[in-house]
Amino acid sequence: MRELRIHGRGGQGAVIASKLLAAALFHEGRWVQSFPAFGVERRGAPVAAFVRIDEVPIRLRCEVTQPDDIIVLDPTLLTAVDITAGLKPGGSILINSEGLPGDFPALIGRFRVATVAAGEIAARNHLGSRTQPIVNTAILGAFAACSGLVGLESVCAAIEEDVPQHAEANVRAAREAAAAVQVGGLAAQEVSHV
Amino acid sequence: MRKVIVGNHAVSWGVKLARAEVIAAYPITPQTQIVEELSEMCASGELKARFIKVESEHSAMAACVGASATGARAFTASSSQGLALMHEMLHWAGSGRLPIVMADVNRALGPGWNIWTDQTDSLAQRDTGWIQLYCETNQEVLDTTIMAFRLAEQVDLPVMVVLDAFFLSHTAEPVDIPDQELVDRFLPPRRARYKLDVDDPHSYGALVRPDDYMEMRWHLQDAMHDAVARFDGVETEWATLVGRSYGAVESYRTEDADIALVTSGTITSTARHVIDQHRENGEKIGLVKIKMFRPFPTDALRLALAGIDRVAVLDRNFSPGQGGIFAAELRSALYDLPAEDRPAIYGYVLGLGGRDVTPAVIDGIIDHVRMPGIPARADLWVGVKA
Amino acid sequence: MSEPIGTSVPPRRPATPPIAVSATTTEVNKTGAWKYIRPVYHDRVAPCNQGCPAGVDVEGYMALLREGKIDEAAELLALEHPMPAVTGRVCNHPCESGCNRGHFDGAVAIHAVERMLGDRLLAAAPPAPAAPTRTERVAVVGSGPAGLACAYHLAAMGYPVDVLEREDRAGGMLRQGIPEYRLPRDVLDAQIRRIEASGVTIHTGVQVTEATLPEIRSRYSVIFFATGAYLGRLLGVEGEELPGVWQGLDFLRRVNAGLRPPLGERVAVIGGGNTAMDCARTALRLGARPIVVYRRTRDEMPAIAEEIEDAWREGVEFVFLAAPTAFRTADGLLSGVACARMKLADAGPDGRRRPVATGESLFVQADTVLLATGEDPELEPWPEEVVRGGAVAIDEWGETASPLVFAGGDVSGDERTVARALGAGKRAAIGIDRALRRRAGVATPDTSALRWGPTGAPSVARWRDADPVLRVAPLNEVVPFEDVNTAHFQLRPRNADRHAALDAAGAPFAEVNGGLGDDVALVEAGRCFNCGVCNECELCLIFCGDVAISHSHDGGRFDIDMNFCKGCGVCAAECPRGAISMTREGL
Known part of the structure; x- marks a missing residue:
């Protein structure tokens, strides 16, 4: 079983990202479970969502405390919350950032780090506003490319099926982000395939 | 059709496929998504039901009582304090023998204010004449919702479909959504035994004197008794159509077991994972899941626990001054067995107010229950901080 | 002594039903036997109707508007009223002073609804003139509101009517006294044209003097004087x-x-x-x-x-x-x-x-x-015997001391408003018809049932037996506010007329008050309580706990099955408009 945690801020679409990722993986024949951090949060506050992935039906119905992968929708969260909490050694972190993996020396070496300028890509595709772009679909495209865990086409199909507005622009953003993701960390070529 | 949906929407889909005719509800976290989705289904016309907006849960149940009394198929949903506010009207549905179906998303009662899962809200309504069915997965939620209407209308009793807050209500997972045509074959339109009819007017709910009241209550008890067997029949029919059934009581890997966990709701799921690990180590340990709490499936439980030495009951609920409610009910159900056939029952109160029940917590309970020489005493509270 | 404890588990199914349900249909329980008071539907009179000096069925046209029957509403209005486009603009609308909604959230802007209907009538094709069915000719002296009203109603009754006007344009005080910014002249002209189209002939430039009076009396059976009051004090x-x-x-x-x-x-x-x-x-x-x-x-x-x-x-x-x-x-x-x-x-x-x-x-x-x-009125050419206290004295139906000489409006000393003048013209029309029919030896209807409420003006439609409105057991009493059940109404404040600012540079005499406009006027009509008149809202039927009320099958509105009505009075209490009253059983 693989467990994943998505960090975002209230309103950025972290929960929807977790659902889209679960749907994409389900299309590929996996068993999935996705859920938000249980509680109540206001817009802008740090939030989290989770995805469990397995080849057999998932029985665990408790919180995710030791994820294998982390996705960070907002780079300012790196200083606000401990995004690596419980992350397994050698786990992966995908960050929405205009920087390169090498710009995160505290993470690199311990984890596999990837970056993608998802904000810029989302804004270019008119998703959300220029100051507050909605990056959840773009970053899923990048995740497909850098993790190898899910196919880009499955991600795009899930977006087309479940995103009610601007599905086309969201798919375009996912594809652009998949092409733009930068992988670094333990060893760039060591991209795992489950 | 298979979709990745949250538990709340599994309820909504079940209600839609059951072709509910009247829906009345008042929003409360974490139940809101159920009726939100249903209201959209009604607005778009895909569900031809009357959606009644009301000013409280008490009114929601009152509206369902009125609708059901006219012969309509009625549904509502609530949680926690909302369910508590319904209490008086729950009796009107139960003793009025109205086959209303309600989803209760288990949420702790305040104060302290808490929106997380805890079964005390539904268990506090156990004496209102409602059948109660607890669910473990979103698939079970959808299937149970549809089966609930069938069962309710067979025995003229209301049914509460119970699901855990967040662990089901807000968790998305794959669910097989059956075709409407298939559900229609399983669940024909309701044919009410009694209904308000201006062409054949009868009075309902009038004064009943001491010389008749007791007989009516006996009818209620008889219907509850009947419901145990009827539920098996309903499940069998459903299984023929979709290949899935759950059982009022389910035994999991209890063959040759010395120790059994007794669980309900989503703790069951995590416990199965733990049992599997212990079985891999060759330990003789199994699990009994209680899906049906009212009527209490005494006979099935006696059968399921026959030959077990020690039983650990995991209660995400409690009755102040008594203890875990499932443990107390189980002790009562097994008390008159011969001493040599009666397992020792250990109660564990845990996970209240949504506290996480992880595999490690369950491992700790297993370690405790198999310690030699521990007395079967008052319930143990798991993980209470010093 | 002990008694056996009876059935044990599992018992026989008891004969008692599983729920508290009556063994037989409730129809065997004739709850009607319990009552000592019973509900009765009565159409009563809305205060606006009594308040209107011209005797218009305001509530009646509001009820038709509620049903979306705009043309029928306009026709009902025209039945009692020759010039709603005029009064919708210039009337002092005492109907609104009485409106029960005034005690709730503001009187219904009746004048604006009337204006909308009046303008609609003017925009429609003129009515076909009534064919004269009477041989007696009537002369109406003066073409102000009183004269035109009398002529209009008489023409509808089949009388040939000539209106004699001394000025070169008809309209009387409406044209002489009321400024254009309150009453645009195209509206007035169109309104007079519509009255003419209904069968009234107007002769302008004809002055009736003491000298010409005998000749006029010889040519007409009846004369109605509506010469107004033009002498400034x-x-x-x-x-x-x-x-x-x-x-x-x-x-x-x-x-x-x-x-x-x-x-x-x-x-x-x-x-x-x-x-x-x-x-x-x-x-x-x-x-x-x-x-x-x-x-x-x-x-x-x-x-x-x-x-x-x-x-x-x-x-x-x-x-x-x-x-x-x-x-x-x-x-x-x-x-x-x-x-x-x-x-x-x-x-x-x-x-x-x-x-x-x-x-x-x-x-x-x-x-x-x-x-x-x-x-003050000019009293020439009146003989001394008909003048009292500086005005022409008349009886209830407009007749002076001189037989078959009628008068009304400002000349007879009424409160000098357009609505009063219209009412005076209508009363005289009824009085003239009554007098002429009596002379012809024909029985005439009872006039005591014509008034809208104890103090209201008469209905000419009722006199003509031409009232199209169904009236169930009518009671000629006005509904007080206390009889309106406001629990069934939502607060919806009165809509205000659109007012143009004074434009001295451009068109200073352009109309100032723009009314409400058609759409808002219809919304305003929807505020009407329909006081005292059942509009089949069905609340009585819904609230009746004995299901004793049903829609009528014999042309009425609702029937009450007295076998089951137990006289609880909930229908009368819930009726939003006071159209049900409770009466003593057997009395």
Whole structure:
């Protein structure tokens, strides 16, 4: 079983990202479970969502405390919350950032780090506003490319099926982000395939 | 059709496929998504039901009582304090023998204010004449919702479909959504035994004197008794159509077991994972899941626990001054067995107010229950901080 | 002694039913036997209907509008009323003063709904003239509202009617006295054309004098005099004859005829009625600076409240508690009005507080004075026996002491409003028909049931037996506010008329009040409580706990099955409009 945690801020679409990722993986024949951090949060506050992935039906119905992968929708969260909490050694972190993996020396070496300028890509595709772009679909495209865990086409199909507005622009953003993701960390070529 | 949906929407889909005719509800976290989705289904016309907006849960149940009394198929949903506010009207549905179906998303009662899962809200309504069915997965939620209407209308009793807050209500997972045509074959339109009819007017709910009241209550008890067997029949029919059934009581890997966990709701799921690990180590340990709490499936439980030495009951609920409610009910159900056939029952109160029940917590309970020489005493509270 | 404990588990199914349900249908329980009072549907009278001096079925057309029947509503209005497009603009609408909704969230703006319907009638094709079925010819002298109303209703009854008007245009005070900014002349002309189309012939330029009267009497069976009141009253104070002191009505007639008399800068208008407001606002439109001088206060002014409001808003000045004592000159020209400063004492016989002098005085500068303190009728060519107290005396149905000579409107000393004049014309039409039918030896209907409420004006449709509205067990009493169940109504404030600002540079005489517009007027009609008249809202049927009320199968609205009505009264209590009353059983 693989467990994943998505960090975002209230309103950025972290929960929807977790659902889209679960749907994409389900299309590929996996068993999935996705859920938000249980509680109540206001817009802008740090939030989290989770995805469990397995080849057999998932029985665990408790919180995710030791994820294998982390996705960070907002780079300012790196200083606000401990995004690596419980992350397994050698786990992966995908960050929405205009920087390169090498710009995160505290993470690199311990984890596999990837970056993608998802904000810029989302804004270019008119998703959300220029100051507050909605990056959840773009970053899923990048995740497909850098993790190898899910196919880009499955991600795009899930977006087309479940995103009610601007599905086309969201798919375009996912594809652009998949092409733009930068992988670094333990060893760039060591991209795992489950 | 298979979709990745949250538990709340599994309820909504079940209600839609059951072709509910009247829906009345008042929003409360974490139940809101159920009726939100249903209201959209009604607005778009895909569900031809009357959606009644009301000013409280008490009114929601009152509206369902009125609708059901006219012969309509009625549904509502609530949680926690909302369910508590319904209490008086729950009796009107139960003793009025109205086959209303309600989803209760288990949420702790305040104060302290808490929106997380805890079964005390539904268990506090156990004496209102409602059948109660607890669910473990979103698939079970959808299937149970549809089966609930069938069962309710067979025995003229209301049914509460119970699901855990967040662990089901807000968790998305794959669910097989059956075709409407298939559900229609399983669940024909309701044919009410009694209904308000201006062409054949009868009075309902009038004064009943001491010389008749007791007989009516006996009818209620008889219907509850009947419901145990009827539920098996309903499940069998459903299984023929979709290949899935759950059982009022389910035994999991209890063959040759010395120790059994007794669980309900989503703790069951995590416990199965733990049992599997212990079985891999060759330990003789199994699990009994209680899906049906009212009527209490005494006979099935006696059968399921026959030959077990020690039983650990995991209660995400409690009755102040008594203890875990499932443990107390189980002790009562097994008390008159011969001493040599009666397992020792250990109660564990845990996970209240949504506290996480992880595999490690369950491992700790297993370690405790198999310690030699521990007395079967008052319930143990798991993980209470010093 | 013990008794056996009976059935043990599992028992037989007891014979008692599983729920508290009656063994037989409730129909065997004749709950009707319990009652000592019973509900009765009665159509009663809405206060607007009683309040309307012209006897219009206001509630009736509101009910039709509620059902979306706009054309039927307009026809019902036209049945009782020859000129709704006019009164929708200029009436003082006493119907609204009585409106029960006034005690809730503001009276229904009835005038605006009437105006919408009136304009709709004018826009529609004119009605086919009524074919004359009577041989008796009627002469109507004067083409103001009283004369036209009488002629209109008589024509509808089949009488050939000639209206004789001394001026060269019909309309009487509507044309002579009311300024164009309140009543556009195209509306007035169209309204008169519609009356003519209904079968009334108008002859203008015909003056009836003492000399010509005998000849007219020989040609017509009946004469109705509606010659109005055109003689402005004098104050009886020093300087009233000075040049520059004019009768306000003469001033209005000249302006309405297209003249623009020079006023100077400051114009003092003496009086507080509608003529005073018309004079002041007309003077304002001619570029003068008008000051209204009134001996009481704003609260006692008899003018229509909206007219006072409009005058105020347009910039007319007011001097209250000032009674003219003399008009003064300086250098041979009028210089102003000397006034005594007044204060209000106790109420006089008319209920208004009397002004009494304080002993102080004040002086209002004026280049022109317009007197607007009331008008009196010309009494020529009336014989002495029909005149009493400076006006023509008539009976309830408009007949004077001289047989088959009728009179009504301002000439007979009524309160001088358009609505009163319309009512007087209608009463005379009924009176004339009644008198002529009696002469012909034909039985006439009872007139006691014609009034809208104990003090209201009569319905001519009822007199003609032409009322299209279903009336169930009608009671001629007015519904008080206490009988309206406001729990069934939501607060929806009255819609305000659209008012144009005074445009002195452009078209100063353009219509000021734009009404509500068709859509809003329909919304406004939806505010009507339909006091006292069942509109089949079904609340009685819904609330009846015995299911004893059902829709009627024999042309009524609802039937009550007295076998099951137990006289609880919930239907009467819930009826939003007081159309159900409880009466003693067996009485």
